[in-house]
Amino acid sequence: MSEQEPIIVAFVCNWCTFTAADLAGTSRQKYPPNVRLIRMMCSGMVDPKYVLKAFFEGADGVLIGGCHPGDCHYINGNYKARRRVALTKEVLAQYGLEEDRLWLRWIGASEGNVFAETIREMTEKVKALGPTELKKELVA
Amino acid sequence: MTNCAKLPVESGDVNDALRGFFSGLLEQGVVQAVFLPMRQPDGIMVMHTLVRDPEHLEGLDPLAPVTPTSAARLLSSLTFRKPGYRIAAFLRPCDYRAYVELVKLKQADREQILVVTTDCEGRLEPKAFLELVSEAGDRTAMAFHERCARGDDTLQLLQACRVCEHPAHEGADIGLRLFGADPENELVLCGQTDAGAEALEALGLEEAGEPEGRSKALQAVIADRTAKRDAMIEEYRDKSSSFAALRDVLKTCINCYNCRAACPVCYCRECVFLTDTFRHDPEQYFRWAGKRGQVKLPTDTAFFHITRMLHISTLCVGCGQCSTACPMDLPVMELFRTAASRAQPCFEYEPGRSPDEPLPLSVFEDREFLDLTAE
Numbered sequence: 001m002s003e004q005e006p007i008i009v010a011f012v013c014n015w016c017t018f019t020a021a022d023l024a025g026t027s028r029q030k031y032p033p034n035v036r037l038i039r040m041m042c043s044g045m046v047d048p049k050y051v052l053k054a055f056f057e058g059a060d061g062v063l064i065g066g067c068h069p070g071d072c073h074y075i076n077g078n079y080k081a082r083r084r085v086a087l088t089k090e091v092l093a094q095y096g097l098e099e100d101r102l103w104l105r106w107i108g109a110s111e112g113n114v115f116a117e118t119i120r121e122m123t124e125k126v127k128a129l130g131p132t133e134l135k136k137e138l139v140a
Numbered sequence: 141m142t143n144c145a146k147l148p149v150e151s152g153d154v155n156d157a158l159r160g161f162f163s164g165l166l167e168q169g170v171v172q173a174v175f176l177p178m179r180q181p182d183g184i185m186v187m188h189t190l191v192r193d194p195e196h197l198e199g200l201d202p203l204a205p206v207t208p209t210s211a212a213r214l215l216s217s218l219t220f221r222k223p224g225y226r227i228a229a230f231l232r233p234c235d236y237r238a239y240v241e242l243v244k245l246k247q248a249d250r251e252q253i254l255v256v257t258t259d260c261e262g263r264l265e266p267k268a269f270l271e272l273v274s275e276a277g278d279r280t281a282m283a284f285h286e287r288c289a290r291g292d293d294t295l296q297l298l299q300a301c302r303v304c305e306h307p308a309h310e311g312a313d314i315g316l317r318l319f320g321a322d323p324e325n326e327l328v329l330c331g332q333t334d335a336g337a338e339a340l341e342a343l344g345l346e347e348a349g350e351p352e353g354r355s356k357a358l359q360a361v362i363a364d365r366t367a368k369r370d371a372m373i374e375e376y377r378d379k380s381s382s383f384a385a386l387r388d389v390l391k392t393c394i395n396c397y398n399c400r401a402a403c404p405v406c407y408c409r410e411c412v413f414l415t416d417t418f419r420h421d422p423e424q425y426f427r428w429a430g431k432r433g434q435v436k437l438p439t440d441t442a443f444f445h446i447t448r449m450l451h452i453s454t455l456c457v458g459c460g461q462c463s464t465a466c467p468m469d470l471p472v473m474e475l476f477r478t479a480a481s482r483a484q485p486c487f488e489y490e491p492g493r494s495p496d497e498p499l500p501l502s503v504f505e506d507r508e509f510l511d512l513t514a515e
Contacts, residue, residue: 048450049412049443056443058431069506079504083487086509087501090482091449096382104512137384138432140439 006060006126008035008119011046015073016109017065023112031116032123035063042066043104044077048088051102055092055134061101061126063118068106078106096133100125143337144317144330145345152282152324155201161329163194164343165228171254171339175215176202176230184273185266188214190227202230203281205262206269210404210461212238216248228254228339232263233309234300234459237492238404240311241455244499247407254339256329257312259319259358261288262301265464285323300460300473303369307361311494314339319361320353369477376471376478387442389475392468395438399472400448402465405455405491413444449476453483454500457492 012018018039024031036059040046043066051062064085066078085104092102103122107115133139147157162174178189179199186204188211191197212235218227231239236257242248261284264272269280276283287295308315313336317328328348331337380386397413400406412418418440428435453476462472484490487500 049447052443052446052450076504079506080501082509082512083501083504085512086486087454087483088450089512090486091446091453091479094377094479094482095380095386095446106513133383137382137387138434138436139383139387139442140436 004127006034006123006129006131007058008061008063008122008126009038009054009059010035010063010065010119011038011040011043011050012063012065012107013043013067013073013078014039014041016067016071017043017105017107017115019109020065020107020111020115023110024116025112027112029112029116031119034123034126035119042072042074042077043081044072044074044079044084046081046084048084048091051088052092055097055101055132056139058135060129060132060135061103061122063103063105063122065105065107065115065118068108071108098129100129101132143340144328144348144350145340145343146348147327147329147345149324149326152279154203154282154323154327155278157327158202159197159200161327161343161345162191162200162228163197165254165339166192166194168342170226170342171228172225174228174230175218176200176228176256177204177207177211179204184270186269190218201281202256203258203285204269205264205272205281205284206266207232207235207263207461208266209402210238210459211235212242212248212404212459215239215253216242216404219249219253220247222249223252226252226254228256230256230258231312232260233257233306233312234260234304234457234492235404236309236312237306237457238459240492240495241405241457241499242407243495244497245405245407245455250495254314254335255312256314256316257309258316259321259354260301260304260307261285261318262295262297262304263460265296265298268296282324285318298460298464299372299471300458300463303365303372303477304458305362305366305369306457306492307365308358309492312336317351317354319351320355320357321351372474373478373481376474380475380478383442386445386475390441390445390470393441393445393470394468395441395444396467397444398465398467399462399470400444402461403448403452404459404461405452405457406448413440413447445472445475449479449483453479454487454489455491456480456484 054062072078149157165171173192175190177186179201186201215229243250273280313333315330315332331340456476458477460473489500
């Protein structure tokens with residue numbers, strides 16, 4: 001992969017989006033190799049500091065994938081994730097983080113194609129943005 | 141409901157009048173303890189003190205313009221398990237607002253507390269307070285009030301107080317009126333809740349009305365401070381509009397985490413920044429230096445501050461304890477209020493307003509923030 005290839009860190013829930021990623025693989029769907037999957041038990045346990053840490057460590061984009069509303073294995077973790085993502089976007093926007101670098105998507109266990117399509121779309125958008133300021137500047 | 145009473149003040153000694161009030165609460169059995177700012181035995185520093193014996197109220201000094209540590213946090217150490225007795229606690233509006241957040245975070249109890257608050261002219265940095273005490277001695281609180289009243293801007297007020305748009309709190313049980321009032325001659329206390337009104341009644345104090353000029357004076361203070369707050373937020377939006385700019389604002393931070401320890405709403409018993417998560421593998425530093433050519437130590441400085449903003453900017457009441465605690469005089473309060481000015485409206489949340497409003501991150505609606513998931 002060249003220097004210009006963006007890195008996307010994806011926090012995916014065990015029950016839906018991770019299963020969808022698995023399905024995308026077993027059904028031979030193609031998607032860019034830019035994504036690094038981190039399996040979480042629930043999108044509701046993605047603390048904003050994990051997202052922040054990913055950006056500090058060189059991620060160009062962060063995706064959080066959870067179950068569709070109403071489908072959460074833990075009843076409402078995805079709804080809580082949504083508020084947390086809203087907050088994280090709002091706070092990080094103050095420091096110039098672009099809107100398109102943090103995505104939240106509901107991808108159900110049967111939606112391998114949606115997972116592949118989401119990664120394709122996000123990789124393209126993030127590539128267009130170029131590397132993050134955190135990657136270029138020495139911010140620690 | 142406002143049911144006000146007045147305490148006569150003799151020869152300008154407000155503390156004597158307030159002593160009568162608080163010892164009355166103890167003697168009438170309205171409460172079994174009071175928790176308020178008291179002169180310590182050296183007669184100089186003022187600290188919150190829990191008092192059960194009215195004889196021990198000699199050194200009380202509630203209006204001394206200093207709160208060396210958050211009184212909300214101190215009170216929560218008495219009430220994180222529901223106390224079996226009632227406490228009258230004297231809290232400035234910011235401390236009560238922080239206390240309300242702690243109640244919602246289940247770190248404090250509201251039911252057993254009779255909250256007495258005051259119209260707040262502001263506080264001094266602890267060192268500036270000590271200087272004022274050395275000039276004014278026992279009259280420090282009134283000397284401060286006189287200088288505030290005549291608009292003396294040489295007072296070293298906390299920056300947080302200069303931009304505080306909440307100089308009073310309607311939700312406390314009893315409110316002491318200072319704006320538009322005449323505390324040199326009489327103190328007016330108003331019951332703002334049933335419990336507050338009952339407490340005033342139990343003491344059999346002389347009835348009074350709201351001080352005539354208060355509403356206007358309060359509005360003027362709020363308008364002045366709101367304008368200053370907006371100017372500050374605009375300035376810091378500019379100063380922290382990129383990660384590199386934020387790094388430059390934080391360049392002297394030494395990762396002491398005093399701001400975290402001083403913050404009343406940063407309540408986790410075990411903070412992640414004090415765990416081994418941040419005791420990195422020694423080789424890690426070498427790898428980081430390899431990735432970008434260099435690595436500054438201590439690491440994780442901006443990460444620490446932004447994480448705190450992500451965790452508690454929705455709850456920040458702007459008390460300014462973080463800035464007071466900072467040994468490097470960083471504008472921590474300014475950065476937090478700037479972050480909060482975006483985070484709080486996001487959930488239409490005003491921290492400290494009422495214990496009945498849910499914490500924004502503990503609730504959700506079925507259909508909200510739909511644009512986030514491209515629905």
